[in-house]
Amino acid sequence: MDDRSPLMESRTKRRLAADELSRLAHRAVGSHVSDAVELADGFANAVWRLTLDDGRSVVLKLSPPPELEQLTYEHDLLRMEAAAYPLAASAGVPVAALLKAGFDDPVLGGDYLVLSALDGTPWNQAALDEAANAALRYELGGHLARFSTVTGEVYGYPHNGLTGSTWREAYLRMVGALLDDALRYPATPLPRPVAELRAVLEGASGVLDEVTTPHLVHFDVWPGNVFLDLTGRPRIQAIIDHERAFWGDPLADLITPTLFREIDEDDPLLAGYRAVRPLELTPGAHRRLDLYRAYLYLILLVENGPRQYPEADYAPLRDLAMTSLVKVLDRL
Structure with a gap:
């Protein structure tokens, strides 16, 4: 994923x-x-x-x-x-x-x-059948729901000052800082001018006012950050790498486990989440998800500026992020 x-x-x-x-x-x-x-x-x-x-x-x-x-x-x-x-x-x-x-x-x-140190196996290195992967996605959904039960007092990244008194304010500061970084590090061309990107995201941001409490969001739950215990029936041993966490909308944690694709209602991840906390994917929720996809895809494109990845390694990720960002911008 x-x-x-x-x-x-x-x-x-x-x-x-x-x-x-x-x-x-x-x-x-x-x-x-x-x-x-x-x-x-x-x-x-x-x-x-x-x-x-x-x-x-x-x-x-x-x-x-x-x-x-x-x-x-x-x-x-x-x-x-x-x-x-x-x-x-x-x-x-x-x-x-x-x-x-x-x-x-x-x-x-x-x-x-x-x-x-963990003695388990990263999920992206485990050879599992479809049934085992489905069971693990169900379990992961429950853990994401539990993660979101932690609430805070401010939205955004309090450790570096990108915060807001509302989720919309914090999101626009977060994505605005990223677009400022795109101007500072123009290593990877973006699909639209920065000013146009700002306008699209700001214009769609009103739906973020549906979020009224800051929840803890991991925002990096890809299989490499999920360790498995494979000694019997596969189960999740630990979720690691919480460094990109922020306070915001718990829906944002559905993005990285479904990277570069849409969320299907029959995904076991959603069933596992709903077994712990209610979750309804309303039209407003889908629009919020697109805003979080846009933020993540922009990160994947802009971060190459200071990191300077080797071109052969970075090109497949860059191309996927670019194509996916264009689709999201068109919807927004």
């Missing part, structure tokens, strides 16, 4: 020598590193699976260098993730344990998280 290559490189990923990793681990959790393996599935932060000299296995996530140019919404992402893990766990969503969050590290700069 996500066509991104798990090996795609990004210049936002840091490269640390073994001794630097070991010293960081010691500052964070009091143990040095006996073995380290870089995990390649991420696209912004550098991630390693570490074996510590006290026998523990942990995952270290390290933000890009503070001086590196990023998209506006990407600033301080790990701070949102640090907040989201315990909130998700409190709602009954299976997540890794957050062992340590360090902000503005005095040696390397930037932020880091240390998480318990």
